Amino acid sequence: MHCEKEIAGIAKPKRNYLDVKITYACNFKCEYCYQFDEFGRRPVGVLSKKHAEALLKFLDRLGEPYSVTLAGGEPFVYPHLDFLVENLARRGHEINIITNFSAPIDRIKRFISLAGNSLSSFSTSVHLSQWDDIGKYHEKLGQLVEFRRESGLKFSILPTCVLTEENAERVKELYYAIGKTELSLEVQRVYYGGQYATYPKHIDEFFADKGLDVPDDVANKVNFFGNKCWCGSKFFYIESDGQIRRCYTHQSNSKTYELGSLDDVDGITVLPGPIPCLSDDKISPCVCFKHFQRQAFLSDIKAEDAEIEFWNKYMRENPEPEGENTPHAEEKAPEQAKRGIIPSLWGKIFKSKRK
Ligand code: SF4
Numbered sequence: 001m002h003c004e005k006e007i008a009g010i011a012k013p014k015r016n017y018l019d020v021k022i023t024y025a026c027n028f029k030c031e032y033c034y035q036f037d038e039f040g041r042r043p044v045g046v047l048s049k050k051h052a053e054a055l056l057k058f059l060d061r062l063g064e065p066y067s068v069t070l071a072g073g074e075p076f077v078y079p080h081l082d083f084l085v086e087n088l089a090r091r092g093h094e095i096n097i098i099t100n101f102s103a104p105i106d107r108i109k110r111f112i113s114l115a116g117n118s119l120s121s122f123s124t125s126v127h128l129s130q131w132d133d134i135g136k137y138h139e140k141l142g143q144l145v146e147f148r149r150e151s152g153l154k155f156s157i158l159p160t161c162v163l164t165e166e167n168a169e170r171v172k173e174l175y176y177a178i179g180k181t182e183l184s185l186e187v188q189r190v191y192y193g194g195q196y197a198t199y200p201k202h203i204d205e206f207f208a209d210k211g212l213d214v215p216d217d218v219a220n221k222v223n224f225f226g227n228k229c230w231c232g233s234k235f236f237y238i239e240s241d242g243q244i245r246r247c248y249t250h251q252s253n254s255k256t257y258e259l260g261s262l263d264d265v266d267g268i269t270v271l272p273g274p275i276p277c278l279s280d281d282k283i284s285p286c287v288c289f290k291h292f293q294r295q296a297f298l299s300d301i302k303a304e305d306a307e308i309e310f311w312n313k314y315m316r317e318n319p320e321p322e323g324e325n326t327p328h329a330e331e332k333a334p335e336q337a338k339r340g341i342i343p344s345l346w347g348k349i350f351k352s353k354r355k
Pocket residue numbers: 026027028029030032033034035072073074100127
């Protein structure tokens with residue numbers, strides 16, 4: 001019999017998580033945003049009210065508290081935000097939000113009041129190119145900190161900022177300015193199409209001990225294919241069109257990746273526990289090790305070849321003949337790789353990678 005806290009020697013994550021892309025709509029135009037299609041257009045997906053209701057039913061079906069992260073686009077332009085937040089809080093789920101912090105402070109306070117004690121983290125992404133006057137960001141951040149103090153709520157306030165070669169000096173200033181408050185800045189490495197950006201040595205060295213989320217010696221050197229991972233069992237990613245996925249990364253067997261749709265809550269597959277990661281390191285490597293290692297979904301235990309083979313074939317719609325192995329992800333990869341190409345920064349990153 002398995003210990004309640006572990007399965008096959010792999011500790012259960014302390015929390016269940018679910019990330020929802022509630023909308024792709026956004027009022028900013030950041031130079032490094034990857035949420036564009038191959039023609040440079042922003043996807044228009046929005047989680048419908050029907051799917052928001054179905055999401056609550058899916059959580060009811062799962063029967064355990066989840067830590068739900070609302071992400072966009074910009075969540076504060078999502079029309080059903082209050083409905084979702086009120087109902088998540090009422091059901092006892094934790095709420096996290098990732099916002100560009102452009103919404104008026106009163107709107108932000110209303111959201112926080114609706115979430116109440118269920119609010120776990122409020123992540124403010126500072127997109128430096130979008131603030132004409134960064135003083136206004138700091139002023140609003142001060143108001144948020146003050147509101148938290150007055151309300152007695154305990155949620156975390158997490159300022160983050162994407163680092164590019166061009167904005168490095170401004171990120172330094174931001175890092176020092178936020179460091180003077182009770183908060184600290186997380187500096188995020190640009191990520192695109194399966195690869196993290198690398199920076200000139202002086203930038204990397206400066207930020208190495210100053211909140212850079214992915215260290216240089218780890219970026220682009222990870223390969224978790226075959227590692228046992230709880231995603232699909234204790235973590236789910238919900239797309240704005242209501243599709244449920246194991247995580248953000250295509251798996252070589254699409255049946256362990258595309259788990260179903262909010263159009264059919266009872267038909268959604270919940271994987272039985274920590275099964276091998278089937279990301280293909282050549283086509284679609286695990287992009288989310290920072291996130292998932294922190295949350296203890298991704299273990300360092302490699303599955304045996306036979307187990308990988310079993311899951312690679314598990315529930316395939318059209319099973320391959322014995323011995324033949326044609327991952328579905330191969331067909332999808334070129335399209336996925338194209339997703340999000342935008343001019344300027346990405347062009348530069350790709351050029352530098354090709355050298
Ligand atoms: S705020 Fe986020 S979603 Fe909006 S443009 Fe910037 S990076 Fe993209």
